[in-house]
Structure formats: structure tokens, C-alpha cells
Amino acid sequence: xxxxxxxxxxxxxxxxxxxxxxxxxxTRMFAELGADVIKVEPAPDGDxxxxxxxxxxxxxxxxxxxxxxxxxVCVNLRDPRGLSLLRDLVPHCDAVVENxxxxxxxxxxxxxxALRTLRKDIILCSxxxxxxxxxxATKPGxxxxxxxxxxITSMIGDADEAPYIPLAGIGDVSTGVHAAFAIAAALVHRAxxxxxxxxxxxxxxxxxxxxxVNVHQHTGxxxxxxxxxxxxxxxxxxxxxxxxxxxxxxxxxxxxHHWPDLCxxxxxxxxxxxxxxxxxxxxxxxxxEVVSLIEGWLAGFPDRDSAVSKLEVHGVPCAxxxxxxxxxxxxxxxxxxxxxxVNDRIAGSFEIPGMPIRTSDYPAHPGYSAPALGEHNTSxxxxxxDYDADTIASLRAxxxxxxxxx
Amino acid sequence: xxxxxxxxxxxxxxxxxxxxxxxxxxTRMFAELGADVIKVEPAPDGDxxxxxxxxxxxxxxxxxxxxxxxxxVCVNLRDPRGLSLLRDLVPHCDAVVENxxxxxxxxxxxxxxALRTLRKDIILCSxxxxxxxxxxATKPGxxxxxxxxxxITSMIGDADEAPYIPLAGIGDVSTGVHAAFAIAAALVHRAxxxxxxxxxxxxxxxxxxxxxVNVHQHTGxxxxxxxxxxxxxxxxxxxxxxxxxxxxxxxxxxxxHHWPDLCxxxxxxxxxxxxxxxxxxxxxxxxxEVVSLIEGWLAGFPDRDSAVSKLEVHGVPCAxxxxxxxxxxxxxxxxxxxxxxVNDRIAGSFEIPGMPIRTSDYPAHPGYSAPALGEHNTSxxxxxxDYDADTIASLRAxxxxxxxxx
Numbered sequence: 001x002x003x004x005x006x007x008x009x010x011x012x013x014x015x016x017x018x019x020x021x022x023x024x025x026x027t028r029m030f031a032e033l034g035a036d037v038i039k040v041e042p043a044p045d046g047d048x049x050x051x052x053x054x055x056x057x058x059x060x061x062x063x064x065x066x067x068x069x070x071x072x073v074c075v076n077l078r079d080p081r082g083l084s085l086l087r088d089l090v091p092h093c094d095a096v097v098e099n100x101x102x103x104x105x106x107x108x109x110x111x112x113x114a115l116r117t118l119r120k121d122i123i124l125c126s127x128x129x130x131x132x133x134x135x136x137a138t139k140p141g142x143x144x145x146x147x148x149x150x151x152i153t154s155m156i157g158d159a160d161e162a163p164y165i166p167l168a169g170i171g172d173v174s175t176g177v178h179a180a181f182a183i184a185a186a187l188v189h190r191a192x193x194x195x196x197x198x199x200x201x202x203x204x205x206x207x208x209x210x211x212x213v214n215v216h217q218h219t220g221x222x223x224x225x226x227x228x229x230x231x232x233x234x235x236x237x238x239x240x241x242x243x244x245x246x247x248x249x250x251x252x253x254x255x256x257h258h259w260p261d262l263c264x265x266x267x268x269x270x271x272x273x274x275x276x277x278x279x280x281x282x283x284x285x286x287x288x289e290v291v292s293l294i295e296g297w298l299a300g301f302p303d304r305d306s307a308v309s310k311l312e313v314h315g316v317p318c319a320x321x322x323x324x325x326x327x328x329x330x331x332x333x334x335x336x337x338x339x340x341x342v343n344d345r346i347a348g349s350f351e352i353p354g355m356p357i358r359t360s361d362y363p364a365h366p367g368y369s370a371p372a373l374g375e376h377n378t379s380x381x382x383x384x385x386d387y388d389a390d391t392i393a394s395l396r397a398x399x400x401x402x403x404x405x406x
Numbered sequence: 407x408x409x410x411x412x413x414x415x416x417x418x419x420x421x422x423x424x425x426x427x428x429x430x431x432x433t434r435m436f437a438e439l440g441a442d443v444i445k446v447e448p449a450p451d452g453d454x455x456x457x458x459x460x461x462x463x464x465x466x467x468x469x470x471x472x473x474x475x476x477x478x479v480c481v482n483l484r485d486p487r488g489l490s491l492l493r494d495l496v497p498h499c500d501a502v503v504e505n506x507x508x509x510x511x512x513x514x515x516x517x518x519x520a521l522r523t524l525r526k527d528i529i530l531c532s533x534x535x536x537x538x539x540x541x542x543a544t545k546p547g548x549x550x551x552x553x554x555x556x557x558i559t560s561m562i563g564d565a566d567e568a569p570y571i572p573l574a575g576i577g578d579v580s581t582g583v584h585a586a587f588a589i590a591a592a593l594v595h596r597a598x599x600x601x602x603x604x605x606x607x608x609x610x611x612x613x614x615x616x617x618x619v620n621v622h623q624h625t626g627x628x629x630x631x632x633x634x635x636x637x638x639x640x641x642x643x644x645x646x647x648x649x650x651x652x653x654x655x656x657x658x659x660x661x662x663h664h665w666p667d668l669c670x671x672x673x674x675x676x677x678x679x680x681x682x683x684x685x686x687x688x689x690x691x692x693x694x695e696v697v698s699l700i701e702g703w704l705a706g707f708p709d710r711d712s713a714v715s716k717l718e719v720h721g722v723p724c725a726x727x728x729x730x731x732x733x734x735x736x737x738x739x740x741x742x743x744x745x746x747x748v749n750d751r752i753a754g755s756f757e758i759p760g761m762p763i764r765t766s767d768y769p770a771h772p773g774y775s776a777p778a779l780g781e782h783n784t785s786x787x788x789x790x791x792d793y794d795a796d797t798i799a800s801l802r803a804x805x806x807x808x809x810x811x812x
Contacts, residue, residue, distance in 0.1 A: 008595040008603070021618055033591050053619055055626035065622055112766065132764075134742040140659075140723040144646070148657040148725035150744075151733040153648065155573040156562060162648050162655045163727060164570055164638055167561040169618035174580040177615075181583055182763045184590035185439050189414040191597055197414070198766035205762035208744050209583075212427055212575035213459060214730045215745070216471055219757035220461035227730040232570055240550070242559065242568050249568045251554040253546075317546040319554035321569060324620045324633040327557040336540040338556075338614050339621065351625040356611035357588045358538075360518065360604035 005069070007034025007362045012187065015086070015093040016040060016070065017110075019047045021143070021169050022203060023099035023127050024066040025176025026183070031069040032355045032368065038093070038380055039067060039371070040086065043076040043402040046373040050406075059347035059406045067370040068342070073381070074374030074402040081400045083108060085381070087118055092384045094190075095123035095183050101140070102132050112198040121196040123186045127179050131202035143171040146203035152210060157229045175206040238283035239290050242321060248304030252294065253317040255280050265314035266297045340365050346372070346406055373404030411475070413440025413768045418593065421492070421499040422446060422476065423516075425453045427549070427575050428609060429505035429533050430472040431582025432589070437475040438761045438774065444499070444786055445473060445777070446492065449482040449808040452779045456812075465753035465812045473776040474748070479787070480780030480808040487806045489514060491787070493524055498790045500596075501529035501589050507546070508538050518604040527602040529592045533585050537608035549577040552609035558616060563635045581612040644689035645696050648727065654710030658700065659723040661686050671720035672703045746771050752778070752812055779810030 012035040016027040024039075024047070031037040041047050053061040076082040087110075090096065096115060098105055105111050105126070115122045126132055129141020130149065139145070144165055147153045152171075157163040179201040186197040208215075213236070214227035233241030237255035239262070254262035263271045271277050276286060283290050301307040304320050311318040322330065328351055333339045340354040355364045377396075381387040387395075395401040418441040422433040430445075430453070437443040447453050459467040481488040493516075496502065502521060504511055511517050511532070521528045532538055535547020536555065545551070550571055553559045558577075563569040585607040592603040614621075619642070620633035639647030643661035645668070660668035669677045677683050682692060689696050707713040710726050717724040728736065734757055739745045746760040761770045783802075787793040793801075801807040 008591045011598060012594065029587060053623055053626065055623070061622040061626045062619060065618070130738065131742050131744075134738040136738040139718075140721070142659050142723055144657050145659065145723055145725040148648075148727045149733070149736070149739070151728050151730040152572060152574055152576070153655075153657065153727050154729045157570050162638060162650050164563050164635075165640075165648060165657075166558060166572065167633070167635060167641060168558055168616045168620060170558070170576060170580075170616045172618065173616045174576075174583065177580065177583050177587055177612075178762055181435060181587035181590055182765075184587055184594060185414045185763075186765075187594050188418070188590060188597075191594075192417060195767065200764035201762065202742075202744075204739070205742070205744050205760060206583075208733070208739070208759045209762045210574045210576045210579045211730065211759050212471070212578065213468060214574060215734065216467040216756055216758050217459060217461070218730055219734055220459065220467045220753070223731065227573070229570075229573060232568055234571075235573060242554075242571060244568050249559075251550050251559065251571075253548050253551065312545075315546070317548055317551055319551040321554045321559050322557050323560045324557040324617065324624050325629065327555070327614070328621065328625055330555070332536065332540040332542040333555070333610070333614070336537050336608075336611070338537075338608075338611050347626070350622055352622050353614045353617050354611060356584055356607065356615045357591075358606035359588075359592075361601065 005034050005036070007366075008359060010034040012036070013093045014038065015089055015096045017096065017098040017100070018127065019099065020049060021066065021172035022175040022179070023097055025173050026125070026127065026179040027070065027097050028066055028068060029177060029180040030183070033357070037070040038089065038376070039070040039072045041072055041074045041373060043074050043082070043399060046072070046074055046404065050373065056347045057406065059344065061347060061350065064342060064344050064347065064370040065352045068368035070371060071376035071380055072371035072374055073377050074404070076400045076402070077108065079400050081395060081398075085385070085400070086110065088385050090115055090118040090122060093119070093122070094187065095125060097125045097127070097179065097183070099127040102126070102128055102137050116196065119196075121190055121194060123183060123190065123196050123199070125179050125183050125199040125201065127175060127201050129203045131204060132200045141203065143169060143203060147171055147207050149204055150207035151214065152207045155214065155227065155229050158231050159228050163229055171203045171207050175201060175203045178206045233287060233291060236284070237280045238287050239294055243291065243298055244295050245298040245301055245304045245307045249321040250298070250304060250307055250311070251319045251321060252311065254294070258316055259283070261314045261316045265311050265316055266294070337364050343367070345369060372406055374402050377401045377403060411440050411442070413772075414765060416440040418442070419499045420444065421495055421502045423502065423504040423506070424533065425505065426455060427472065427578035428581040428585070429503055431579050432531070432533065432585040433476065433503050434472055434474060435583060435586040436589070439763070443476040444495065444782070445476040445478045447478055447480045447779060449480050449488070449805060452478070452480055452810065456779065462753045463812065465750065467753060467756065470748060470750050470753060470776040471758045474774035476777060477782035477786055478777035478780055479783050480810070482806045482808070483514065485806050487801060487804075491791070491806070492516065494791050496521055496524040496528060499525070499528070500593065501531060503531045503533070503585065503589070505533040508532070508534055508543050522602065525602075527596055527600060529589060529596065529602050529605070531585050531589050531605040531607065533581060533607050535608065536610045538606045547609065549575060549609060553577050553613050555610055556613035557620065558613045561620065561633065561635050564637050565634050569635055577609045577613050581607060581609045584612045639693060639697060642690070643686045644693050645700055649697070649704055650701050651704040651707055651710045651713045655727040656704070656710060656713055656717070657725045657727060658717065660700070664722055665689070667720045667722045671717050671722055672700070743770050749773070751775065778812055780808050783807045783809060
């Protein structure tokens with residue numbers, strides 16, 4: 001926790017029992033907006049991600065990225081004194097967030113009913129892969145498992161080949177943000193009604209939420225429309241998708257009213273009024289021909305960026321497909337803070353994604369830092385529970401509390 | 407708006423000037439949690455999505471999915487009386503949400519400073535493709551353009567081929583939820599401080615937010631790690647990805663402590679302690695061999711689901727890659743409400759994704775309906791602005807207010 005920590009959510013306190021990605025994204029959104037987030041890590045090793053991306057000085061860059069402005073308390077959750085300590089913290093917290101396998105919180109005596117006996121208006125947010133209910137609820141879950149069940153995986157790749165998976169935590173991050181919204185809404189509700197809430201947020205549901213047309217088109221057409229992956233181009237407008245250029249790829253959105261602009265860029269005004277290409281439906285019916293025509297034109301450019309420049313002159317919506325390495329250097333992403341630099345006291349300086357919410361009153365990146373394992377054992381237990389130094393030392397000696405160097 | 411509308415966000419009122427997908431997702435999250443969302447649609451045709459997915463009775467299924475529990479007011483925004491009416495509504499609203507191209511709100515005299523003169527503590531949330539600031543801010547933006555600039559597109563497909571795009575609104579939906587969280591946090595902040603806020607949420611930033619390891623691994627390794635799409639399998643653990651089975655595909659997560667379970671499922675206990683496959687690093691070094699070995703085993707199953715059953719018996723995290731058509735029928739998704747049925751008074755019954763936030767106090771799907779164009783002109787202007795029937799009739803006669811059948 002840094003300095004005054006004044007931001008949108010100052011004054012809110014979260015007991016963060018999450019690990020890995022979806023849960024920590026949720027609580028980090030709170031921490032980055034100034035909430036006091038107490039990250040509970042299981043002794044002796046802490047969050048499993050402390051072993052990932054140890055790129056310098058034994059410090060996990062993964063942990064840093066997900067733990068900015070959080071406080072770390074490292075507790076043996078298999079020791080009754082550890083669980084008792086957690087129960088003592090609950091009355092001081094507005095919300096508890098967890099992403100254990102469904103049932104684990106109950107096993108620890110920390111299900112919603114139990115938490116409510118500790119604080120009547122507590123908010124509990126349970127994050128899981130496939131949900132707290134339903135026949136698949138107890139299946140072991142990862143992002144890509146929820147993605148496969150959601151039908152999203154089936155929409156990526158060529159129709160006659162096995163699908164691809166995006167190598168990024170799209171579902172985990174989106175789910176974490178869904179959960180953050182749910183908790184913030186429950187805080188607004190609590191202010192009005194005095195009541196707490198149990199929130200159930202699942203990766204499966206959050207992935208499914210992304211089907212903007214697929215589900216209603218399938219069911220609304222009585223099954224006649226069967227949504228399926230269709231390569232590098234959209235299946236309901238044309239042209240729109242990824243196009244090859246020498247040395248790279250560009251995204252071009254040249255449908256509807258953008259088609260005449262694209263024709264102008266290509267120097268093919270003859271195509272604007274041509275009956276074969278008059279509407280998106282006409283162009284869709286000849287999609288491979290339209291794509292070949294555009295890629296044939298693009299083949300004449302020396303490189304990707306000169307093609308993008310030409311398209312921009314004509315107002316055609318377009319973008320270079322940037323590699324991750326290119327994004328880090330891009331002037332727009334740097335100026336905007338989409339790429340941010342963190343200066344970690346142990347690992348030094350490197351880049352991570354910026355906070356995706358900008359406010360008019362507060363800086364997006366106030367120089368937050370991430371905690372070492374159990375760094376805030378003493379301060380949290382001292383401040384909130386009035387534990388004295390002897391009690392803490394005794395718990396430490398017994399391995400109920402653990403502190404690490406990184 | 408339905409019945410008592412009692413839910414988490416009852417009592418909150420949103421002036422919703424958004425169209426298409428990212429903005430309407432944000433305001434729908436509020437509407438589904440009981441807020442009074444006044445959807446402002448430009449006369450004469452309304453939100454552009456009213457022309458998409460008109461599958462029955464001229465009704466847009468797209469509009470229905472994104473407008474549940476919203477009220478529609480259809481106003482000519484090029485008429486001073488239309489803009490004046492909007493200004494009159496602002497003091498009655500807690501937040502204004504818009505996803506115009508940056509600059510358009512100012513052109514209408516509705517930028518943050520102007521809104522603050524109408525209501526001192528107003529919250530304005532501006533949603534855009536590439537952000538309100540930076541050299542690319544004024545570029546025309548679509549989901550896939552932001553995705554290309556974010557580096558996410560570069561992480562989908564085979565390394566030596568052009569990338570693929572997911573045929574679902576992943577970025578728009580995630581951005582809408584980011585924006586919803588931002589507004590809810592600003593409401594909590596306003597309750598504490600009495601102050602409003604201008605929020606800037608962009609697809610580019612929300613997509614970039616999904617890089618859980620790519621950005622820090624590239625920069626933290628001094629550029630030695632160059633994240634790039636790598637086919638159907640994860641690039642840092644193994645085996646993990648999409649595997650072919652007769653008649654379909656399965657996702658298998660067989661890394662770390664799951665490897666012995668996978669070996670048991672395959673009847674290949676000899677591989678558990680084998681030095682060639684002992685760790686994820688060993689298996690990664692032989693990734694194509696490991697994938698072939700697993701797909702060779704899977705080829706012996708009669709179909710996808712029998713392979714999944716076998717893997718489940720051995721506790722291996724796995725999933726069938728479901729098509730959208732299969733998700734709609736799946737017992738888990740139906741029981742959980744991940745798939746929900748809407749009964750539209752004009753279009754009839756069909757399925758859409760469920761509300762991805764479940765609460766303990768309220769039903770997830772209280773039978774919400776979506777408005778016809780301008781359906782709530784009279785009720786909103788009557789209730790909030792005390793416009794009488796003659797005034798409304800006169801505005802309607804002049805085309806300042808428009809009402810449609812669907």
C-alpha cells in the first residue's frame with residue numbers, strides 16, 4: 001500500500017483469498033483504485049504464481065503484475081490458529097474474494113453462511129471456472145477448459161481444421177473484471193439496503209457472454225444458422241479480417257460504407273458500383289475472390305506499415321497486426337500508458353499492461369509496488385487485530401505466519 | 407423496465423448514449439442489475455444494431471440481447487430541441503455513458519465540463535477503441551482494430567502463418583464490463599466524496615490487460631523472450647492445448663501434477679518417471695512428439711465424448727470443444743442459466759447468453775424485455791421532465807421524437 005492511497009475506492013477493504021489469475025485480477029482492480037487489499041497467501045510458499053516468471057533476483061514478475069498495491073499476509077491455512085486469524089479479519093473487511101474449487105471454502109468453515117455470522121453485511125465473491133452450481137461445477141477448471149465449453153474455442157481457426165487458442169489470459173482477466181463489477185455493485189447495494197451478498201462469477205459464463213450474435217442467430221434461425229470458425233475473416237460482413245502483406249499482416253475493415261474508400265485506396269473505383277461487389281452480401285458470396293483481390297494489391301507494398309499508411313490516407317479502418325515486442329515500443333501505447341513501467345525494489349524496472357481504467361481525478365499509475373511474501377503480517381495483524389509483537393513472534397515460530405525475502 | 411425492478415443497482419439512473427456493442431454491454435450490465443437505463447437512440451432509425459439479426463417480425467435479435475430492461479428514447483440529435491431535451495435529462499441521471507468517436511460529445515456540447523454545469527457530481531464514462539488520448543485516438547475503431555494494436559491477434563494461430571481472429575465480440579464485451587466496473591467504483595467514490603468523475607475506457611487497453619505473461623516476459627528478459635503465436639498448444643507448459651479426436655477436438659491440461667494422471671489414462675505408466683518426459687520443460691522440448699503421442703492414443707476412441715469420459719475417470723482436466731449449437735443444448739449450461747431463453751413480445755422465444763453475475767438475493771433473469779424504438783419517449787419525458795402530452799405531440803410531429811413498431 002503506497003502513501004495516502006487516495007483513489008476511487010479508498011476506504012474499501014478486501015480479504016483476498018485468491019490465487020493465479022482470475023481472482024487476483026479482480027482484487028488488483030480494487031487495489032489499483034485505492035482499496036486496501038489483504039492478499040492471504042498459503043504458507044509456506046504463497047500464491048502458486050510466485051514460481052512463475054522469476055526473471056531476476058528470484059522475484060516473480062507474474063506476482064508483481066498481479067499484486068500491485070496489495071498487502072501480503074502469509075498464513076498456514078491448515079492450522080486452526082491460521083483459520084482463526086482469518087475469521088478475526090473478516091469483520092474488518094467489506095468483501096471476501098475467493099477462487100478455490102467449489103466446496104473448499106465450506107471445508108475451511110468460511111462459506112457464506114459462516115462469514116455472515118462474523119459480519120452480517122459481508123459480501124462474498126466466489127470465482128470459478130464452471131460455476132458454483134450445475135453438473136460440471138466440481139470439474140477441475142482452467143481458462144481453456146471453460147473456453148472450450150463456452151463454444152468460443154470453436155470459433156477460432158479454419159472450419160475444416162482443429163481450432164486454435166489465443167495465448168493470453170483473455171477469460172481469466174475478463175472474469176476478474178466481471179467479478180470486480182459485481183462486488184462494486186454489491187457495495188452500492190449495501191449502502192442502500194444494509195445487506196451483504198454472495199456473488200457467483202464463472203469463466204464459462206463470462207466467455208459465453210462474448211457471443212454477441214452466435215447464440216441468438218443459431219436459436220433464432222431455428223438452427224439454420226450454425227455458427228462455426230471461418231478462418232481469418234468475419235462471416236457476416238465483407239471484407240473484414242486479417243490480410244497478408246509483405247513481412248506481416250494487417251486488419252482491414254472494408255465493409256458497408258468503407259468499401260468505396262477501400263476501392264479508392266486500391267485505385268479500383270471500377271469496383272465501387274460493380275454489381276458483383278455492390279453489397280456485403282454480394283462480397284460475402286465471393287469472399288475468397290475479394291480477399292485475393294485485396295491481398296494481390298497489398299503484395300505490391302514494400303512492407304506492412306506502408307500499406308497501413310496508404311489505407312489511412314483513404315480513411316479505411318485498418319491496423320497493423322503488432323507483435324507483443326512491437327506493442328511495447330509503440331508511441332501510442334506508451335504515451336497513453338497502455339504499456340506501463342514498474343520499478344520493483346527487488347526485480348528492477350520492466351513493463352506490464354497499464355491499468356485499463358483512467359479517471360479524471362487520479363493518476364492511472366501512482367507508482368504502486370507489490371509485496372514480498374508475508375510482508376504485511378505484522379502491520380495487518382497489529383493494526384486490525386491488535387496482535388502484539390510476542391503473539392506474532394510465537395505464530396511465526398510455529399509456522400502459522402511466514403515471511404519471505406521475495 | 408419490468409415490475410419493481412428491485413436488484414443490486416435499483417435507484418441508479420444511467421443516460422445511455424451508446425450504440426453497437428461495447429457501450430451497450432456496459433449499460434446492459436447496469437440494467438440487468440436493476441438500474442434505470444435510458445437508452446438514447448438517434449432519430450429516425452435508432453441504434454445501428456436495429457438492422458442486424460432481424461430474424462423474425464422485423465425485430466432485431468441483436469438489439470433485444472443488448473437492451474434488456476432498458477428504456478428507449480428516440481431523439482433527433484441534430485435538432486437543438488433534441489439536444490436541449492438531453493441536457494434536461496442529465497440532472498436526473500447519475501452517469502452518462504457514450505461510445506462516440508472522441509470529440510463528438512464536445513461537438514454536441516455534452517463534454518464533461520458541459521455536463522458538470524448541468525449536474526455537479528455527474529459521472530461520464532467515455533468508451534472508445536483506442537482511447538481519448540494519444541496519437542491514434544481519432545482513428546476509426548472496431549474491436550479487431552484494437553485487438554491488432556494490442557498484440558492479442560499476433561498470439562492466435564501458427565507462428566509461420568497469418569493469425570486468426572475469434573468470431574465473437576471478446577474485446578467489446580470485456581471493455582463494456584471494464585466500463586461498468588469503472589462507473590460502479592465512481593458511484594462508491596461519489597458516495598464518499600460527493601464528487602463526479604470522467605472515466606476513459608478503451609478496447610485497446612482492455613485487450614492489452616489480457617497479456618498475463620507476454621509483456622513482462624518480453625521486457626523482463628531484455629527482449630530475449632519474443633512472445634508469438636504457437637499453434638494449438640501453450641508455449642510454457644506441456645501438454646496443454648487442443649487435441650484432435652475422431653469427429654472433434656478436446657482441450658487437455660496434462661502438465662505438472664496432471665501428467666501422471668494423463669499417463670494413467672493412456673495406460674502409459676512407463677512415461678511417468680521417464681527422463682525424457684519428467685518435467686514440463688522436458689516435455690516442452692519434445693512438444694510435437696508429446697502431442698503426437700497423445701493424439702495417437704486419442705485416435706483409438708470412437709468419438710470425442712468417450713475420450714473425455716476416459717480422461718475424467720483419471721482426473722485429467724479436460725473439455726470437449728463444443729460448437730455453439732452444442733452449447734445451447736448442454737445440460738450444464740442450461741441448468742446454470744449460462745444459456746437463457748428470452749420471450750420477446752414481438753419476436754417470440756429464443757436463446758441468448760445468461761447474465762454472467764449471479765447474486766444470492768435476486769434472480770439472474772427476472773424476465774426482462776427490450777424496448778421498441780422510442781417506446782419510452784412519453785413515460786421518460788413525462789416522469790422526469792414533466793413534459794405534457796401536447797409538448798410531446800408537437801415534438802413528435804416535428805420529428806424531434808420518433809417512435810417505431812419494433
